[in-house]
Amino acid sequence: MTRASHLKRDILLAALGGGILLSMLELVSLMVFGPILTQHGFYISYSLAQKINIGNFFERIEALMAISWLISTYFKSILYMFGFVLGIAQLFELKGYKPLILPSALLMFASAVLIGPNIVFYTNTVMPAWLDWNVTVSLIIPLFLLLVHRLRFQRKKQSAKRLTS
Structure with missing residues (x-):
């Protein structure tokens, strides 16, 4: 059995697991802080970790985070x-x-x-354009690459069909 035989399955399972964890983090964040603070907080998971206190013994988890x-x-x-x-x-x-x-x-x-010399520069420069950047890199470019791959595959298939007939 080759190492790549389960590669697609493993990547999909990892993506599913990561998506579930992120969804759980968002859900807990919404339940603890509410929608406004969750939306506008920079490090909301760090703030959540600061709130953890189990029996006045298990606390200060933000250092581990x-x-x-x-x-x-x-x-x-x-x-x-x-x-x-x-x-x-x-x-x-x-x-x-x-x-x-x-x-x-x-x-x-x-x-x-x-x-990124400091957090103020990052907040004023990067944060306003983050949604556009994320949509471009995460959605538009992969869809474009998938379209190019599909067109190349169809062209290669058609040329092979012409050669055999």
Whole structure:
């Protein structure tokens, strides 16, 4: 059995699990804070973690949440950087991608400092355009790529049909 035999199923299950967890977080947030604060709060899950108090013993969970955010952001950044480095190596038809790792890491670090110097800049600049960016990257571009794939597949199918007849 190959590693890729259950890849589609595993990706769909992971997406379903993530969607269920996000829906539960939104539901709990709506029940605790209400719709206005949930809609306008920047880090509403962090605020929820501050409210947890079980028997005056199990509290201050927000530190664990902050640590999990840092770890997940690190791994997400590493995956993005790996995709960038691998894509650049394939684009320029290089033999390997390893010589690009250090320059890409330095470029990523410098651009992070330049793009988002502080939270005020982020709030005033990024937040108003976030919905448009999210819809474009999450919906329009994948649908466009799916359409291009479908058109290429149909064209390839038609050319193969012409060759056989």
